[in-house]
Structures are given as C-alpha cells and as structure tokens.
Amino acid sequence: MIRTPAGFRAVLDAVLDDDAIAHVFVRDSLVLFGDTPGALPWRMYRSIGLTAARVHPIGRHEGRAHVAVALDDGYAPAHLPQGLRASGLRNWFGVLDDATLSIAMRAVQVLEWDRTHRFCGACGTPTEQLGHERARRCPACGLVSYPRISPAMMVLVTRGRELLLGRGVTFPPGRYSALAGFVEAGESVEESVAREVYEEVGIEVRDLRYFGSQSWPFPNSLMIAFRAEYAGGELNPDPAELADAQWFAPEALPQLPPQLSIARELIDATLAELR
Incomplete structure (x- = not known):
C-alpha cells in the first residue's frame, strides 16, 4: 500500500x-x-x-x-x-x-x-492563495476553500472463511475487490458501511473493525477501510453499482486489486488470518 x-x-x-x-x-x-x-x-x-x-x-x-x-x-x-x-x-x-x-x-x-477553486463558489470573484495555510480565500465575501477530501468507506465482509467480493461496473474484466462507497453528509463512517453494504448487495453486517486508511487521488478520496462479519440477508447486487458479487473461499479467489491499494492490503491481511 x-x-x-x-x-x-x-x-x-x-x-x-x-x-x-x-x-x-x-x-x-x-x-x-x-x-x-x-x-x-x-x-x-x-x-x-x-x-x-x-x-x-x-x-x-x-x-x-x-x-x-x-x-x-x-x-x-x-x-x-x-x-x-x-x-x-x-x-x-x-x-x-x-x-x-x-x-x-x-x-x-x-x-x-x-x-x-480559482473563482469563489459563492459569488464568482477570483480567489487568492493564503500564505499561512493551504487555502484560497475570496476577497469579496470571505469564503475560504481548502483542498477537497472526500471520505469513502471500504469494507471486507467475511462469512466464516468466505470473503465477500464485488466486481464494480467500471472494473477491468475479472477483477473483484472489497465493497466501497462515499460517506454521505450527516452520517458517520460506521453508518456509511452499513448503508453501502445494504444498498450494494442487500445484506447486513456486524462486528465492524477499523483496519486502516489511505489517501487516494481518484478522485480526492480518503479511503477508510474496515472488516465486518456477515449478519444476515441474501446477496442481491445492485446492477447500477456491481456487475457481480460473490462469496469466495481463500482457495478459489478471483483476480484481486493491485498491491499498491489499501483494498489489496485489506484482503491479504484477512486471508493471512484465515489460512
């Protein structure tokens, strides 16, 4: 990673x-x-x-x-x-x-x-770079804009020795990964995990455990990774988000994300514990 x-x-x-x-x-x-x-x-x-x-x-x-x-x-x-x-x-x-x-x-x-952010999002005035922090300020209305950071959750759900992996609609052919999605305004990261999992595959999870985080510029994301246990429900992938989602045994895994991503580190760390 x-x-x-x-x-x-x-x-x-x-x-x-x-x-x-x-x-x-x-x-x-x-x-x-x-x-x-x-x-x-x-x-x-x-x-x-x-x-x-x-x-x-x-x-x-x-x-x-x-x-x-x-x-x-x-x-x-x-x-x-x-x-x-x-x-x-x-x-x-x-x-x-x-x-x-x-x-x-x-x-x-x-x-x-x-x-x-060269122009103010509120009034359209050209903004100015501040010297004491990484920010741009509007000289007309005072709006200050900082670098955008979009928090996104990632979760690897396990059911016994099986791992839940999904294939996003934009993924390269054959590649699967942990589930992920952006945190919405007003919710905690933990709440976003439960919501995203239910929205994307129709199941519920429990025993959420923080794993780690990674800055990811595609686009401007802060990936916050968790592990979770399956709690109930039948897999029903949302076709707008996932081309497929399956439970995989450690001995029969599909193509996984590249080593540089937190998704791969999350999967590898979980596999090491299961084997």
Missing part, C-alpha cells in the same frame, strides 16, 4: 534551488522526461523551457524541496515538446518508486484543488 514516505514534511513554501524536485503535470497526466517520470531536478525542468500555469510547494523529503507544477493550459498530453510524454497517474503504478508515487499523488490533488 502506498504511504507517505518516512521523513516527509509538508510545507507551504520552499526554496527552489537546483536540487529541488518537480512533479510536473499536464492536466491530470504525469509528464515523463526521458527515463525520469515526473520527479526531476528543478534545474532540468527549467532547462526544458516549459511554461507553468501554477507551482505549489508540496513538502520536503530527504533534504530536498518537492513542488507540484501544472503546465499551461495550452499543453496537451498528446502534444508535448519532443522527448516528453505524459500519462495518467495510474499508469505509473509499478514504474515509480513508492516514495515518488506517494508525493506525486499528493501533488496532483493540490493542483486539481487549485485549478477548480
């Missing part, structure tokens, strides 16, 4: 010396410079001559500043200068080391928040 690297410290300002590290995006795609995807020394970024629309300090790691760079809107992933190419962040899983990927995931969320 991707985690913030040890020793990383978030910052709001940074000295952009030659050794600073730039995580460069064109829209939501990470840019590759030769054999160096995304993370490259600031001096190299400057030498290429790209035009940035926005630059945001992200943090410091191993003595070096890390910044998020959004290229000017005139660039497109398929039309970059010679020697450059860009691809969605998911495509760099297994290519980037975990530390670089973690910081890039943080960077793309900051850039997307900045792009979508």
Whole structure:
C-alpha cells in the first residue's frame, strides 16, 4: 500500500534551488522526461523551457524541496515538446518508486484543488492563495476553500472463511475487490458501511473493525477501510453499482486489486488470518 514516505514534511513554501524536485503535470497526466517520470531536478525542468500555469510547494523529503507544477493550459498530453510524454497517474503504478508515487499523488490533488477553486463558489470573484495555510480565500465575501477530501468507506465482509467480493461496473474484466462507497453528509463512517453494504448487495453486517486508511487521488478520496462479519440477508447486487458479487473461499479467489491499494492490503491481511 502506498504511504507517505518516512521523513516527509509538508510545507507551504520552499526554496527552489537546483536540487529541488518537480512533479510536473499536464492536466491530470504525469509528464515523463526521458527515463525520469515526473520527479526531476528543478534545474532540468527549467532547462526544458516549459511554461507553468501554477507551482505549489508540496513538502520536503530527504533534504530536498518537492513542488507540484501544472503546465499551461495550452499543453496537451498528446502534444508535448519532443522527448516528453505524459500519462495518467495510474499508469505509473509499478514504474515509480513508492516514495515518488506517494508525493506525486499528493501533488496532483493540490493542483486539481487549485485549478477548480480559482473563482469563489459563492459569488464568482477570483480567489487568492493564503500564505499561512493551504487555502484560497475570496476577497469579496470571505469564503475560504481548502483542498477537497472526500471520505469513502471500504469494507471486507467475511462469512466464516468466505470473503465477500464485488466486481464494480467500471472494473477491468475479472477483477473483484472489497465493497466501497462515499460517506454521505450527516452520517458517520460506521453508518456509511452499513448503508453501502445494504444498498450494494442487500445484506447486513456486524462486528465492524477499523483496519486502516489511505489517501487516494481518484478522485480526492480518503479511503477508510474496515472488516465486518456477515449478519444476515441474501446477496442481491445492485446492477447500477456491481456487475457481480460473490462469496469466495481463500482457495478459489478471483483476480484481486493491485498491491499498491489499501483494498489489496485489506484482503491479504484477512486471508493471512484465515489460512
């Protein structure tokens, strides 16, 4: 599972010396410079001559500043200068080391928040970046906007030695995972687990146990994972959400999510206890 690297410290300002590290995006795609995807020394970024629309300090790691760079809107992933190419962040899983990927995931969320909050959502006035916190403020009405974080629950339900796994309608063919869904306004995460499970597959759960959490930029999510026991009901998958849902024995599992996700860590940890 991707985690913030040890020793990383978030910052709001940074000295952009030659050794600073730039995580460069064109829209939501990470840019590759030769054999160096995304993370490259600031001096190299400057030498290429790209035009940035926005630059945001992200943090410091191993003595070096890390910044998020959004290229000017005139660039497109398929039309970059010679020697450059860009691809969605998911495509760099297994290519980037975990530390670089973690910081890039943080960077793309900051850039997307900045792009979508340039104007006040209440009155339409251009907003201003605050210096003492990561926020944008409307100078006209005072509305303050922070980076969007959307809490989402995830739960792996067990029935004896069986695991309940679902195949989302947007999943790659054959892939199954733990159930997941966004927390609604006014409910606790625990309440959202019970609601989502019932809505998606028609069963009830008990003995909810917290497992862990993971920041996930697809889109701007904070995944909060639980384990739960089956309490009753018959599986009845909602076709709007799931193409299929089944109970699986540990010896007969389908294709599972990639290792970098909390979903896979949740499933693997549960399997280790069942075997």
